[in-house]
Amino acid sequence: MSILVYIRNVGGQLKKQSLELTAYAKAMADTLNLEVTGLVIGTIADDELKKLGNYGMSRLLKADDEKYNQRVNRVYTRIVEQAVNEVDAKYILFPDNAQGKAIAPRLSVRLKAGFIPQVLDLPSSYEPFTVKKRAFTGKAIATVTAHTERVILTPMLNSFGLRENARDLEIQSFEPHIEEPNSRLELVGKQLSEEGLQLADADIVVSGGRGMRSSENFALLEELAATLGAATACSRPVADDGWRPADEHVGQTGKIIAPNIYFAIGISGAIQHVAGVSGAKCIVGINSDPEAPIFEVADYGMVGDAFQIIPELNALFKKHIHENK
Amino acid sequence: MKVLVCMSYIPDTTTKIRFREDNTQLDDTTIQWVINPWDELALTRAVELKEDAGTPVDEVEIVMVGGVRCEPILRKGLAIGADKATRIDVEPLDAFQTATQLAAYLQGKDCGFIVCGIESGDYNEAAVGGMLAELLDYASVSSVSSVQFDGVTPIYQRDVANGKEQVKVDGPAVLIVQKGFARVPKIPNMRGIMTARSKPLDVIPAIEVDPLVEFVMYTAPPSKGGVKMLNTPEELVRSLSDEAKLI
Amino acid sequence: MNFQLTEEQIMIQQAARDYAQRELIQDVIERDEKAIYPTEHIRNLAELGFLGMLVDPRYDGGGMDTVSYVLAMEELSKVDSSVGVIISVNNSLVCFGLEKYGTEEQKEKFLKPLARGEVTGAFLLSEPGAGSDATSQQTKAIDMGDHYLVNGVKNWITNGHTASVYLLIAQTDPAKGHHGINALIVDRHADGITVGPHENKMGMRSSDTHSVQFTDVKVPKENRIGEDGFGFKFAMKTLEGGRIGIASQALGIASGAYELACKYAMERKTFGKPIIRHQAIAFKLADMATEIEAARFLCMKAAWLKDQGQPYGIASAMAKQYAADMAMRVTTEAVQIHGGYGYVKEYHVERLMRDAKLTQIYEGTSEIQKIVVSRAIESGDV
Numbered sequence: 001m002s003i004l005v006y007i008r009n010v011g012g013q014l015k016k017q018s019l020e021l022t023a024y025a026k027a028m029a030d031t032l033n034l035e036v037t038g039l040v041i042g043t044i045a046d047d048e049l050k051k052l053g054n055y056g057m058s059r060l061l062k063a064d065d066e067k068y069n070q071r072v073n074r075v076y077t078r079i080v081e082q083a084v085n086e087v088d089a090k091y092i093l094f095p096d097n098a099q100g101k102a103i104a105p106r107l108s109v110r111l112k113a114g115f116i117p118q119v120l121d122l123p124s125s126y127e128p129f130t131v132k133k134r135a136f137t138g139k140a141i142a143t144v145t146a147h148t149e150r151v152i153l154t155p156m157l158n159s160f161g162l163r164e165n166a167r168d169l170e171i172q173s174f175e176p177h178i179e180e181p182n183s184r185l186e187l188v189g190k191q192l193s194e195e196g197l198q199l200a201d202a203d204i205v206v207s208g209g210r211g212m213r214s215s216e217n218f219a220l221l222e223e224l225a226a227t228l229g230a231a232t233a234c235s236r237p238v239a240d241d242g243w244r245p246a247d248e249h250v251g252q253t254g255k256i257i258a259p260n261i262y263f264a265i266g267i268s269g270a271i272q273h274v275a276g277v278s279g280a281k282c283i284v285g286i287n288s289d290p291e292a293p294i295f296e297v298a299d300y301g302m303v304g305d306a307f308q309i310i311p312e313l314n315a316l317f318k319k320h321i322h323e324n325k
Numbered sequence: 326m327k328v329l330v331c332m333s334y335i336p337d338t339t340t341k342i343r344f345r346e347d348n349t350q351l352d353d354t355t356i357q358w359v360i361n362p363w364d365e366l367a368l369t370r371a372v373e374l375k376e377d378a379g380t381p382v383d384e385v386e387i388v389m390v391g392g393v394r395c396e397p398i399l400r401k402g403l404a405i406g407a408d409k410a411t412r413i414d415v416e417p418l419d420a421f422q423t424a425t426q427l428a429a430y431l432q433g434k435d436c437g438f439i440v441c442g443i444e445s446g447d448y449n450e451a452a453v454g455g456m457l458a459e460l461l462d463y464a465s466v467s468s469v470s471s472v473q474f475d476g477v478t479p480i481y482q483r484d485v486a487n488g489k490e491q492v493k494v495d496g497p498a499v500l501i502v503q504k505g506f507a508r509v510p511k512i513p514n515m516r517g518i519m520t521a522r523s524k525p526l527d528v529i530p531a532i533e534v535d536p537l538v539e540f541v542m543y544t545a546p547p548s549k550g551g552v553k554m555l556n557t558p559e560e561l562v563r564s565l566s567d568e569a570k571l572i
Numbered sequence: 573m574n575f576q577l578t579e580e581q582i583m584i585q586q587a588a589r590d591y592a593q594r595e596l597i598q599d600v601i602e603r604d605e606k607a608i609y610p611t612e613h614i615r616n617l618a619e620l621g622f623l624g625m626l627v628d629p630r631y632d633g634g635g636m637d638t639v640s641y642v643l644a645m646e647e648l649s650k651v652d653s654s655v656g657v658i659i660s661v662n663n664s665l666v667c668f669g670l671e672k673y674g675t676e677e678q679k680e681k682f683l684k685p686l687a688r689g690e691v692t693g694a695f696l697l698s699e700p701g702a703g704s705d706a707t708s709q710q711t712k713a714i715d716m717g718d719h720y721l722v723n724g725v726k727n728w729i730t731n732g733h734t735a736s737v738y739l740l741i742a743q744t745d746p747a748k749g750h751h752g753i754n755a756l757i758v759d760r761h762a763d764g765i766t767v768g769p770h771e772n773k774m775g776m777r778s779s780d781t782h783s784v785q786f787t788d789v790k791v792p793k794e795n796r797i798g799e800d801g802f803g804f805k806f807a808m809k810t811l812e813g814g815r816i817g818i819a820s821q822a823l824g825i826a827s828g829a830y831e832l833a834c835k836y837a838m839e840r841k842t843f844g845k846p847i848i849r850h851q852a853i854a855f856k857l858a859d860m861a862t863e864i865e866a867a868r869f870l871c872m873k874a875a876w877l878k879d880q881g882q883p884y885g886i887a888s889a890m891a892k893q894y895a896a897d898m899a900m901r902v903t904t905e906a907v908q909i910h911g912g913y914g915y916v917k918e919y920h921v922e923r924l925m926r927d928a929k930l931t932q933i934y935e936g937t938s939e940i941q942k943i944v945v946s947r948a949i950e951s952g953d954v
């Protein structure tokens with residue numbers, strides 16, 4: 001028996017989420033005394049895959065025939081199904097994203113396995129299998145049980161975190177038997193997107209207010225944003241004064257956004273501004289005034305001079321990201 | 326060509342969510358139910374395709390698994406422009422039971438494609454469409470942001486990690502659609518509202534099927550605590566990565 | 573007794589709310605400031621069926637009841653009462669008057685395009701010297717055998733410029749007093765009609781209000797509504813229904829301001845707490861909520877009576893007077909709750925306060941409504 005982790009292959013690269021998923025599986029595996037096995041589909045180099053070993057994966061099946069580079073949900077589902085049988089997986093983990101959501105439900109039907117998406121935590125019990133998940137668009141947490149022989153989960157990003165747990169990873173070729181590899185679905189066109197990161201879609205947003213004092217000083221924020229893969233934004237007066245483009249203005253009269261992290265730097269935190277970011281998962285306020293209203297709505301706050309703090313922060317994040325790659 | 330739209334209903338997003346019976350059941354006494362917003366966009370686009378003489382779409386049917394209380398929602402779907410509604414008479418318990426009910430009804434139905442909204446804001450997040458496709462043994466196309474026609478063949482555009490792809494499918498497909506499929510939900514006009522009651526709303530009995538998972542309890546999400554003040558940039562980086570787990 | 577709305581009524585309420593909150597809100601401040609007529613919105617709302625929502629589907633209307641109309645007017649006016657009044661004049665004055673009292677030919681020719689919202693209508697009663705006292709009509713419609721010859725000036729005409737169809741009240745036989753008044757359907761583009769400049773108003777600035785001058789305008793006889801001399805009664809009967817529209821408009825203005833004030837009171841903090849926790853503010857909101865609810869019931873009662881085919885003139889006078897005066901109080905308090913922010917345009921409440929004022933004036937001032945009610949008291953009808 002084992003735990004099978006579906007590893008997403010994004011053009012030959014791994015995503016951090018796959019590492020987190022592996023760490024999550026490893027924590028389950030330790031409790032149950034099982035091994036963590038992975039499955040990856042499509043062309044990808046072993047060097048890249050080795051990283052999975054650092055998080056506790058001991059065996060990886062690689063279905064890397066070129067014909068699988070094009071994702072066909074129906075075909076991918078059958079590949080995973082065969083892998084499940086191959087390694088006798090009792091628990092199958094997918095990332096909680098579009099790809100996971102496209103394949104996991106199909107697999108659930110084929111295996112008659114309970115499917116639990118948007119999982120927030122490690123299982124609280126295995127007999128019966130019980131876990132907490134998000135429900136009602138985040139307004140509640142549901143406790144769910146599955147009585148099926150096998151269970152499919154999609155843990156949410158950041159529900160567990162990265163925990164290293166090095167193992168020797170054995171990578172094996174896997175050849176599924178698919179009668180009609182490119183069945184039914186035919187690609188007729190493709191456009192790669194080149195646009196920069198859109199403010200509305202960004203997971204992290206670095207935003208500056210009048211406290212940044214001039215248009216030039218926003219270079220500091222742009223550097224921080226580049227480090228974090230973040231989009232940049234600003235308060236209204238900043239856009240009004242032309243320091244930043246108008247479409248970066250956030251707030252009641254600007255854009256309404258809900259990133260994972262919103263850095264409000266040199267922004268006082270007027271309600272009209274906050275109205276645009278109150279959906280953010282985490283607000284970080286950086287302001288020289290300890291009484292600034294931004295600290296009433298922020299999750300984390302730092303009092304101090306932005307011109308000093310931001311370059312330091314940038315260097316620290318660079319280091320952090322490099323170390324955690 | 327007929328287009329089938331699977332609809333679910335969710336509590337209005339402004340509704341307060343409360344539970345009863347020791348937090349084991351949703352307290353639905355004060356809830357205002359609305360069409361799952363993604364399904365509403367799916368229906369909007371389906372109706373637009375029907376109204377556009379340049380496409381082969383000429384009929385839109387909505388299908389819902391649910392008790393009698395969801396009929397007003399189906400009638401709203403009819404008011405928006407669906408031609409026919411079908412209600413499968415059982416409360417949805419989990420995604421599998423819901424998808425199996427849908428599949429039993431949809432099996433063998435002549436249609437161009439079946440559309441499901443990407444996620445319903447209640448229990449079944451994003452699972453019904455994929456399960457339905459598997460049960461029917463149809464292709465599923467997820468993250469669909471538009472449908473165009475090449476003659477009578479639908480071309481589906483889907484969002485992928487690094488861009489967009491256009492695909493076509495020989496035979497019917499289950500589309501799992503997201504924002505962009507339609508810009509804003511269509512507001513029903515008076516004529517639609519007045520004729521909604523005269524359009525067919527069939528109620529069909531459910532088949533026997535057990536859910537695979539069970540919702541045993543609900544709790545409120547942790548409330549947002551006050552601000553945590555940090556003294557150094559190091560502390561901030563550590564908090565964001567180790568505590569908030571966001572970086 | 574049943575306070576439950578029907579499914580159709582809820583759908584109409586939602587449709588109006590969705591349109592208002594999604595579309596009208598976008599440019600309402602700019603249209604108010606620059607006094608721009610909402611051409612595009614009126615076209616969209618016509619497509620949705622709001623311009624002729626009360627008209628029988630036989631004449632291309634929406635066939636909705638008056639309760640639905642109250643719900644729609646409230647939701648639209650929460651955001652934009654200028655759009656509210658344009659729709660109200662078209663529905664409850666022009667379409668209603670034609671449908672109830674017009675001939676089949678008149679309905680076929682004039683009502684249908686109005687009900688479809690392809691064109692709009694205006695109701696021309698007031699004059700420079702005849703407002704509350706509508707009997708002292710100076711505009712003349714002389715009987716010339718096969719047509720009427722119209723001369724005179726009408727004032728304060730909503731949709732005066734944009735309308736295609738005028739319902740004109742004018743004096744044919746001064747000797748008969750108000751029994752000598754007629755109601756005529758007039759093509760707005762007929763020879764001899766001059767529309768005055770747009771009035772530069774305090775509120776409802778996005779609706780077009782004009783004076784209209786008639787110089788030897790020929791109106792065919794078949795365009796007269798009802799028997800000779802029916803005009804004054806026609807105007808009064810039509811206004812009874814119109815008041816339900818304006819009462820619900822006032823209701824919407826008030827509830828729009830109240831919703832903004834509530835939201836603000838929960839967000840704005842002074843002395844360490846949200847201002848809703850200061851009892852002075854909390855009690856204001858409690859009063860506002862209660863008065864709005866009372867006005868809503870008056871509007872619904874009048875609408876229900878009308879839908880039941882029962883007399884509703886007194887109920888609609890009560891609803892209009894109470895709702896209009898209430899809207900003035902509630903919007904003023906909403907500005908107060910917003911403090912300085914309430915005094916600038918971005919926060920919407922100052923506009924709602926300016927708009928509220930008009931509901932106390934047109935389609936019968938608050939004083940005139942009290943005359944209607946007090947006369948009914950005297951005659952034992954209340």
Ligand SMILES: Cc1cc2nc3c(=O)[nH]c(=O)nc-3n(C[C@H](O)[C@H](O)[C@H](O)COP(=O)(O)OP(=O)(O)OC[C@H]3O[C@@H](n4cnc5c(N)ncnc54)[C@H](O)[C@@H]3O)c2cc1C
Pocket residue numbers: 208209210211212234235236237238249250251252253254265266267268269270271272273276286287288289292304305306307918919
């Ligand atoms: C109708 C209306 C609508 C509005 N809509 C919006 C809107 O949509 N979006 C919006 O943003 N605003 C909006 N505003 C404006 C809003 O009220 C505030 O005026 C605005 O958000 C303030 O911008 P700010 O925080 O950048 O500037 P300020 O309020 O001037 O704040 C600057 C902050 O920077 C801090 N600071 C200064 N120097 C430093 C330093 N070296 N290091 C760190 N911190 C420093 C200061 O302590 C201060 O807190 C609206 C206002 C109105 C009236």
Ligand SMILES: Cc1cc2nc3c(=O)[nH]c(=O)nc-3n(C[C@H](O)[C@H](O)[C@H](O)COP(=O)(O)OP(=O)(O)OC[C@H]3O[C@@H](n4cnc5c(N)ncnc54)[C@H](O)[C@@H]3O)c2cc1C
Pocket residue numbers: 661694695696697698700701702703704705727728729730731773781930933934935936937938939940943
């Ligand atoms: C923006 C706008 C749009 C309008 N749209 C239209 C329209 O589309 N069609 C139309 O025909 N008219 C329209 N009107 C006119 C409106 O109906 C009149 O203004 C209204 O009836 C009041 O008439 P008045 O202005 O002549 O005031 P007056 O009648 O001169 O009244 C002045 C004051 O005296 C009070 N008063 C008068 N008589 C009495 C009394 N007997 N007892 C106690 N108090 C009394 C009034 O209540 C008021 O306070 C509109 C007006 C405005 C401002």
